[in-house]
Amino acid sequence: xxxxxxxxxxxxxxxxxxxxxxxxxxxxxxxxxxxxxxxxxxxxxxxxxxxxxxxxxxxxxxxxxxxxxxxxxxxxxxxxxxxxxxxxxxxxxxxxxxxxxxxxxxxxxxxxxxxxxxxxxxxxxxxxxxxxxxxxxxxxxxxxxxxxxxxxxxxxxxxxxxxxxxxxxxxxxxxxxxxxxxxxxxxxxxxxxxxxxxxxxxxxxxxxxxxxxxxxxxxxxxxxxxxxxxxxxxxxxxxxxxxxxxxxxxxxxxxxxxxxxxxxxxxxxxxxxxxxxxxxxxxxxxxxxxxxxxxxxxxxxxxxxxxxxxxxxxxxxxxxxxxxxxxxxxxxxxxxxxxxxxxxxxxxxxxxx
Amino acid sequence: xxxxxxxxxxxxxxxxxxxxxxxxxxxxxxxxxxxxxxxxxxxxxxxxxxxxxxxxxxxxxxxxxxxxxxxxxxxxxxxxxxxxxxxxxxxxxxxxxxxxxxxxxxxxxxxxxxxxxxxxxxxxxxxxxxxxxxxxxxxxxxxxxxxxxxxxxxxxxxxxxxxxxxxxxxxxxxxxxxxxxxxxxxxxxxxxxxxxxxxxxxxxxxxxxxxxxxxxxxxxxxxxxxxxxxxxxxxxxxxxxxxxxxxxxxxxxxxxxxxxxxxxxxxxxxxxxxxxxxxxxxxxxxxxxxxxxxxxxxxxxxxxxxxxxxxxxxxxxxxxxxxxxxxxxxxxxxxxxxxxxxxxxxxxxxxxxxx
Numbered sequence: 001x002x003x004x005x006x007x008x009x010x011x012x013x014x015x016x017x018x019x020x021x022x023x024x025x026x027x028x029x030x031x032x033x034x035x036x037x038x039x040x041x042x043x044x045x046x047x048x049x050x051x052x053x054x055x056x057x058x059x060x061x062x063x064x065x066x067x068x069x070x071x072x073x074x075x076x077x078x079x080x081x082x083x084x085x086x087x088x089x090x091x092x093x094x095x096x097x098x099x100x101x102x103x104x105x106x107x108x109x110x111x112x113x114x115x116x117x118x119x120x121x122x123x124x125x126x127x128x129x130x131x132x133x134x135x136x137x138x139x140x141x142x143x144x145x146x147x148x149x150x151x152x153x154x155x156x157x158x159x160x161x162x163x164x165x166x167x168x169x170x171x172x173x174x175x176x177x178x179x180x181x182x183x184x185x186x187x188x189x190x191x192x193x194x195x196x197x198x199x200x201x202x203x204x205x206x207x208x209x210x211x212x213x214x215x216x217x218x219x220x221x222x223x224x225x226x227x228x229x230x231x232x233x234x235x236x237x238x239x240x241x242x243x244x245x246x247x248x249x250x251x252x253x254x255x256x257x258x259x260x261x262x263x264x265x266x267x268x269x270x271x272x273x274x275x276x277x278x279x280x281x282x283x284x285x286x287x288x289x290x291x292x293x294x295x296x297x298x299x300x301x302x303x304x305x306x307x308x309x310x311x312x313x314x315x316x317x318x319x320x321x322x323x324x325x326x327x328x329x330x331x332x333x334x335x336x337x338x339x340x341x342x343x344x345x346x347x348x349x350x351x352x353x
Numbered sequence: 354x355x356x357x358x359x360x361x362x363x364x365x366x367x368x369x370x371x372x373x374x375x376x377x378x379x380x381x382x383x384x385x386x387x388x389x390x391x392x393x394x395x396x397x398x399x400x401x402x403x404x405x406x407x408x409x410x411x412x413x414x415x416x417x418x419x420x421x422x423x424x425x426x427x428x429x430x431x432x433x434x435x436x437x438x439x440x441x442x443x444x445x446x447x448x449x450x451x452x453x454x455x456x457x458x459x460x461x462x463x464x465x466x467x468x469x470x471x472x473x474x475x476x477x478x479x480x481x482x483x484x485x486x487x488x489x490x491x492x493x494x495x496x497x498x499x500x501x502x503x504x505x506x507x508x509x510x511x512x513x514x515x516x517x518x519x520x521x522x523x524x525x526x527x528x529x530x531x532x533x534x535x536x537x538x539x540x541x542x543x544x545x546x547x548x549x550x551x552x553x554x555x556x557x558x559x560x561x562x563x564x565x566x567x568x569x570x571x572x573x574x575x576x577x578x579x580x581x582x583x584x585x586x587x588x589x590x591x592x593x594x595x596x597x598x599x600x601x602x603x604x605x606x607x608x609x610x611x612x613x614x615x616x617x618x619x620x621x622x623x624x625x626x627x628x629x630x631x632x633x634x635x636x637x638x639x640x641x642x643x644x645x646x647x648x649x650x651x652x653x654x655x656x657x658x659x660x661x662x663x664x665x666x667x668x669x670x671x672x673x674x675x676x677x678x679x680x681x682x683x684x685x686x687x688x689x690x691x692x693x694x695x696x697x698x699x700x701x702x703x704x705x706x707x708x
Contacts (some may be wrong), residue, residue, distance in 0.1 A: 011455045022651040037466060041458045041524070045512050167402025168426060309650040 002026040002325055005064035005088065007055050007079055008071035009033035009042040012093055016068045017046045019318040026325060029062040055079065059086040066328055069093060072172045073183065077102040080117065084109045089116040089328045091321065094186040095348065096341055098177060103345040107338045118324045118334060119341045121190040123250070125323070126316035127305060128268040129191075132254070132261055136195070140272070141256020145195045148237040148255070152188030153248035154180075156212070156223065166218055178352035180221045181207070185241050185351070186344055190336075191252045192239060193343035198231040201343060203350035210244050227351055239347075268311075269298045361682075362593040363479050364441045369394045370592070371436055373427060373468065374446035376400075378551050379484070379544070381407045382585035383444055384420075390589060394419040398436045398447070401426065427464035433471035441479045442592045443472055448484070449521045454512070457521030465525045469532045481539045482592040483529045487577055487603060488519040489543065492670055493661075497633075501577075501670040503543075503601050514661040533599055540591045544604040545577030545672060547584045549692065550699035555619060558666050559612045560628065567628040570636055571612020574669030577605045578615075580692035583685035590681040602677040608689040609672065615693075622697035624704050637663050 004026050006013050013031070020028055032052040033039035043051035052058045058067075059082075067083040068091045069076060076097050083090045084106070096119040097103045110117040123129060136145075156166070165171045165180060176182035207222035225241040250265040260273040271294055278286050305311040312318060323335035364370070370387060374380040375397030387395050388411065397408055401424045412420045425432030427447055437443070445468060449460030465483070472478045491508035492501055511520035529539050546556045558576055560569040579587075587604045591597065610618075616628065640663040647656035677683055687695075 009455065010459070011451075011453050014453060014455050018652060035463060037463050038455065038459065041455065041462070045454060167400065169401070170426070170429075306653065309653055312651070312653050 002066060002329060003029045003062060003064045005029060005058050005062060005067040006031045006042070007033070007058070007067055007069050007083075008075075008093075009035075009038040010070065013042060013068070013070040015314055015317060016070055016091075016321070017042060017048075019314055019321050020068075021046065022318065023322055023325065025329075026066075029064055030058045032058045055082055056086075059083075059088070064088050066091060066325065073098055073176055074172065077106060080106045081109060084113050084115055084117070087113070087115070089324075091118055091120065091324055093120040095119075095176075095182055096186070096345060098182075100342065100345045100349050103342055107341065111338075116324070116328050116334060118320070118327075118336050119186070119190070119344070120317070120320070121186060121336055121340075121344070122314070122316035122320045123187045123265060124190060124194065124316065125319035125335065126265060126268065127302075127311065128263055128265060128270050129252075129316065130319070131270050132252075132263045135261060135270075135272070136254065140259055140261065141254065142258025142275075143256055144197065144233065145235050146255050146257055147235065148192050148195060149240075149251075149253040150188045150191045150237065151240040151242070151245075151249055151251050152185060153245055153250060154184055154223070154241065154243045155248050156243045166213075166216065166221075174220065178207075178222070178348065180223060181225055181241055182348065182352060185225065185239075186348065188241060188250070188252075189239060189347050189351075190340060190344045192229060192237040193340045193347060195254065196229070196231040196235060196237070196343055197233050199339065199342065200346055201232075202230045203347055204228045205351040207351065210242075212244060225351060227347070229347060239351075267298075268302055269295065271295075271298075361595055363595050364392075364593060366391045366393050368392075368441040369396060369439050369477075370442045370444065371396045371398060371440040372444045372446065373398045373436070373464075374448065374484075375422075376408050377446055379547055379581065379585060379588070380444075380446040381411065382581050383446065383588050384408065385411050385415075386582070386585045386589045388415045388420070390593075394421075396421040396423060396436065396440060398423050398425060398427070400424070400447075427467055428459070430467050430471065433467045434474070437468060437471035437475050437478075439475065439477055440472070441477060442482065443468065443478060443480075444482045444484070444588060444592055446484045446588075448518075448525075450518065452517065454517045454520055457517040458524060461521030461525040462528055465528050469528065469537065473532070473535060473537065479538060480592055480597075481529065481532075481537055482588060483526060483539060483541045484588060485526050485541050485543045486519060486522045487543045487545045487605075487672075488516065488665070489523040489526065490665075492665055492668060495670060497669050499670055500673060502673045503603055503676055508661075508665070510661060513656075513659065514665065515656050515659055516662060516665075538598055540597055540599075541601045542588055542591050542604055542677075543601065544584050544588075545579050547579050547581055549581030549696050551581065552696070553700060553703055555616070559616055560631075567626060568636075569612070569616055569628045569630045570633070570667045571616070572630065572633065572667075572669070574612045574667065575609045575671055576612055576615055577670075577672045578609055578689070578692075579604050579606050580685065580687045580689075580696075582687050583692070586686065587677055587681065587683045590683050591677075594681050597680055600680065602680065603672065603674065604677060605672045605674050606685040606687075606689055606692070607674065610689065610693070618693060619697065619700075622694075623700040633663070633667050633669065636667060 028048045030050045031042045036053050039051040067088045069079050070093045073095050205227035207225045223243040227239040229237040252263040262271040326332045376399040449457035451457050489507050490505045559571045640658045643658040
């Protein structure tokens, strides 16, 4: 039985605990939060063995094999270090750390201690993302990616989070180097990082405050980001973070030398863009039906997965946690490479720098 | 000013009163009622995100220099200390209205603990009025149509009910009761469904429109309504009346309508829309199936519909306001007919504006 601990008992911890409870062969042995009431409520609701207010006590009493760190990012480095030094592998919620330096130090420590660490880039493991990855691994693109586009939308109208942030000048998000965007964009950036073939890509970025926020008197928070990214082999990518585009979309496009793919996370749709060219007017008549067939196929696939009980709202997180636990148990390859985590952090550093 | 005998009160008009959640639907009416009663020093605590327009209107209307508006966060102990400084009564209306359990818990329970710690530290508090909800009760042991009053037990299975708001409120009440051991003088009030101008949605106890069409689930059940002004006055009295200590008081009005009557009137007075009457037994079976599917599918659908929730909200009970009337001498000033008329008129105007 894999012993699991959770440090940080807020909203995101609930999602983690909810996924862990359905994964066979593991048990949450302790939850920890410096606010005792918060630790206790998670402990009570998920019938966890014990709750703690000091992570050291958690390690001493329960010796967890894996610890999920679900605290604000400012504490990720120190808590990650503490867990690894205590002998526990770490599932770190996004953003992994505040910067590259911290990320590298944590990964080095994990390697040194022969433990594992991963980042909560769970969108990478949704049903549609996994389908895309299989196609890319099977050579669908016809070679290395030439270009990528990742667009990550965000709804500032989200009552529980954004409005609290906008009105509260002391909100913890405001002390992150990239403020609001820092807590969000790793989901969009890591999609690009996965397919870049270098350690330190070039990044040209422009961040700004939308007119919408300026009208509200907000000037500190940059809610619009446009970045151009390039690796040493010439693969390029555009990254967009936006709070103003409607509908709010989360899409990833990857273009290869032969074919391309479009991933729509919101609707769990994967579209294959084939390089096939039809003659004359046929190029206007046939492709729309090809796309229609693909869209219908996506719908049928999603329904089939749902009927098979394999289409959970948080399936990305559940899949990632399962793969990470397998990696810890059987020393399988990590679901997210350290290179991907490092590149994601470097790109974010460049954007916020 | 509403004429009342000041000898019946535990504080004088000059003593300080704190209202948390003062800019909310009920909070702003509580502030207005306190001022109407002649209390001169009311401290209004609101979230930093809250627009204090309605409070500023109240300040202008009453032209009182003694009204203080403090913006802060009850999760900050320092803000709580500032808020609790020198107050004799706290009306605690701020609450978590998040969709998640931790969100509701954090903003209902941790905040309550913080304000209580601050109040106890300051040692000026004469009464803490904790505004809870009728939703915390369990009616499992009560037959359909049976009386739900202050003697009923608080639900201990609120997680199974998938009701974060009620969970936060029940835990908040528990914190208050725990602090009684530290000498906290308290009253817990549990309003039913508070309605009136400012509220637009049809109460969930009437039905839901989750599936694209309005399902009328309340049938002939009595609705535990309380008109906003009546409710605010009851809350105010719970804080100031002498001889009320460590009590739980439910707040509902007189002449409660049935769900069917409410819906019928709403359709006549506000807007017409299609609805389907669904019997309690049928929805109970649906809830049972949903609940089991949620388990079988390992959470593919959340157990948002379940038997416990169905029982609490749509089984149907009778409600009593005898205790609060007897202890506080409270009477709903706005009669049900008039309250509904004002509410429907407000909703109708809003509908017209949207159109």
